[in-house]
Amino acid sequence: MKKVVVIDDEPFILMMIEDKLRNARIDVVTLRSSVNAVEVIRKEKPGLVILDWMMPEISGIEVCRALKQDSETADIPIFMLTAKGQDADEQLGLRSGVARYITKPFSPRALLEMVQEVIGSDEQ
């Protein structure tokens, strides 16, 4: 079963996503801080990373870029969660290699579908 790493400084968001994905039998690793996100992701080698944009210390975009630059993690698809809602931001996000750009508030159900799209198919 594939893993998903979720990084958000807001605990209830983590909780929400975790519950939802777990229910769908997806393994979730949650991180409240983005500080050593890259290392963790490298270690965990998830099938998907869900990032929050607005985080203290290191913003989601920075993490995204770091992941993409690292060959080990470059191929991992990334979803960006953010409250920012402007087109420019979306462009920035997509340019950084973000696969999907999800604005808050979001529907957990919809999120699950998107996640399953990415990792659900291969049941290795």
Added chain:
Amino acid sequence: MRIIYKHIFGFLFFAFLVVAPLTLTVVRHVGTFIAAEEAGRSVDTSDYARAYRQIASKIGEEAALYGFYVFVLALIMAIFFSKGTLISLKGLRKGSQSVKDGDLDFVLPVTSHDELGDVTKAFNEMTAALREKTLELKKKDLYVDAMLDPLWVVDGGNKIVDVNPAFTRLVGHARDEVIGSSIYDFFDDYNEAVMRRLPDKEKDGGTSPVYETTVRSKDGSRIPVLVSGSTLYSGEKIVGHMGILKDFSEQEDLRSKLQSAKEYVETIMDSIEDYILVIDKEYRIIKANKTALMKASGPVIGEFCHVFSHDQAKPCWSQGHECPAQTVFMTGKNYRTTHQHIGAAGEKRFHEIVASPIKDPSGNVLHVIELIRDVTERMMHEEEIFNKNSELVALNSVSGILSRSLRPDEIFTKVLDKLIDMLKMEGGGIFFIDESGKEMVCQYHRGISEEYVKVMGRIKVGEDVPGKVAAIGQVITSPDVSKDHSIDKSFIKHSGIKGYCCIPIRGKERIIGVFSLFSFRTHHFTAEEENILTSVGEMTGMAIENIKLYEKMRGLYEYQAKQREMEQAQILSISSKLGSAIELKDVLKPVLEVIKSTFGADFAWLLVSDHEGNLAEKSASALIKHEGDIVYTNAVSSIEGYSAGRKTPTVIQDIRGDSKFYLAPVIAGQSYQSVIAVPMYIGEKNVGVYSLYYLGGRVFKEEELHFLRIIANILAVSIERSDYYAKAIAEKGLSDTILQGVADGIITVDGSGRIISVNKAFEKITGVPANEAVGLPICDVFRFSEENSDFRLSLGECFESALEGERGNREAVMSTISGGKISVLIDSAPVFDADGGVTGVVNLVRDVSREKEIDRMKTEIIRSVSHEFRTPLSAIVGMTEMILEGDIDDNRAKKYLSTILSEGIRLSNMVSDLLSIARIESGKETVKYKKIVVRDLLSELSESFSSLVEKKRAEIRFDVEEAAYVVADEEKMKQLLTNLVDNSLMFSDDGCIVEITVRDKREGLEINVSDNGWGIPDEDMPHLTERFYRGRHGQKIKGTGLGLYICREIVAMHGGDMHIESRPGAGTRVFLSLPHREAP
């Protein structure tokens, strides 16, 4: 080799040839025989005979053979030898043949050195000699043929034997025709006779002399020729005659031409009326024309030229006179001169002589031709003309004097001198007739002593010569007064004066004076002289009159000029008074005074007309009631109104007499009799009327009216101008007020960018005082801060755009003089003049900070709303969805629900904050005072912190005095504290501690909220309480940035104080103090 030797040799050779072999044969045969004999053979005589026959036949055979050979050889040799000879002989024969034929150029080759060779040589020599001879003969023939002169040869019988080509050419006959005919055929009878005579004369031999005769040519024409001839002798015998002709036709022609030319010249010479003489080197006349011959009493030809011309026995030049002939002989050039002689009657005679040389071919003068013309008459005419001319010249110079000078004394003295000069008198004087016309005084004189003048200088008109002249007005002259009987009773009669004349100086109507001239010699006054004198007298008189007239005119002109000057000075002073005055009223009065006094009026006033045509008093020379009131309405017929209608100064001599005019009380009340009313117009518009009133009558001269019109114009302009000025001032006042009242900064600049004015708002916005700004270039005013460079750029751009006629506007940030930065809107509008050109720019600088602020706030609010709200909403929406979908169990659900709650509360707080801002901004925020127990308040609040506290795993410690209370707005207090605690929690790590300390002091309540969080960076400190300021951490931390602002506002609303202490890494402490107050 000589031939003879050749033959001898040949002979010998052949002989040898024949003999030798023969001999040899014989010998051989004999030998054989002998040998045979010796051999014992018997030899009988018959043998001898046989042997002899044998030998002989052998010899004979051999001889025949030899003979054959020899024959052949001889033949060959003969041919060989004779060849040479034959050739030579052939040559000789050919040569002779050629010679016979006439070809003498033949030269035979000499091939042998023998006799034949000699013959050939001789032959060649012969032909050469022949050739020479023939050539000589031929030459002679050539000469003869080449001769231009015809030549003939006749035999004894006078038959032509030979002629040269020239002859055939001359006579036109061909040679064949001529040969054989008689020579006399070519002469006519007369000439033939002459020719026949010639041979007789030739008896003495030699050549005959040359005769002139004529020859007949083939076509019948006669050719004049010269003929000469000689007899041809052969020894003593006459064998013929030879004649030579010379074609004489040309010469004959020339001769006849010369003859006719000579006759022609002689005819001309004779027809000329002047004397023509041809003089040779000895001064003898060798030729003279008819005129000369006729003139002379004696012989002419051969006579000496000086005898003929001058009746002088000796040559002229020997007596020192000039002689034209001699001059020509010496110079070889033409010479012209005029001689004077005394004629027969003792009169002067003038002769013009033109002498020309006749030269020989080498250029020496052989003879001189003199053409002598009597020019006496001409000279006399010339003298006459000369005299007349000098008279004219004199007259001309007199008139020159008269026209050049404007001073009488100059004229008189000069003319007097001239007259004396002209007539060659000794002196003279000028008498002037005085005003009475009865006496004359001599005022100018020359050549007279003073004493004499004293005595002589005063005479009565009619007395003495000058007096008479003055009386009768005619010239009186006398060649010699001492002897003149017509002049008696004159002082000068015995004074030694002889030649005398007096000339009247005639003015326009009367005699002004008399010129008198005298000489100590007799002087015959010619008619011309008298004419001249009369003319001079008249001219002088005219000149004097003109001078008088001129003086008069000049006086008049000067008077007028003075008048004009005065006028101008007055106008100038009036117009300068008017021009410099702003308040017209002040100036009009003195101006009217000036006009009144200049024109001697008793009263003067000025009325202005309004648009309805009423006339109101503007100024008057005397005080009148109701100054400024309308004096005449437009309905009334007034003198002033009348003149305004006529548009010209109007004079009324009797104002009362004319009942059609209504007089204002102020006028009617006085006893004015006459008036001049002068309307003042600008173009078509009547500005008003000014009038001068007189107690008596007053007539105005044209120049006075002219002056008054000018004044009227000036006044009109001034009045109009002052109207405009007053209006302009009013308008300016109005616009000034507006400008100053406007809230935006207004800077007006001229076309070059210099500030003309700034308004109060400008001062307020920029902090630059108006008096400092005016005059500066617009951008320089803002130089007080370097940070204004961008602003200045924007301002400049707007200004430039306006200069081009386009409104320009930009947004910019301006630093004020106090250091503040404000957002401004720059708007520059061009000011156009009447022609559409830009004369200046009005720049508007509007402080849009507030607007900008509001904009920012709007943006921020929107951002806040969009961002800050979404996170709590995510929880609410997401979790609710999950609960509803049953994704989670009940425990979880509970957790979810509490999260939903706290997030909801968070949202609500944020909304409160925003609403607070709105209220604060609008100034509508009110404070509801209530007594609040702090403890209770805080415990209420801790609930709302719960989720955040949990998230952060933080701890909130309360240190609140039991009874602490505050009289404040409860909601706001909650808000205040919520914000502070929120901040502390947000800007700290997990596990942080927030302490809330509350102390009740006498002055008020002290609240302290401290945390051990990240602290606030120094750069954020000053901006903490700015709206939406989120600081360095703002990008990563959620929040509206309104918190501290609201806190500050709330504290301020309560009259309290707030200050914040913080150090990065050492936490933050917020101190609040709220004053106590009475609860409502």
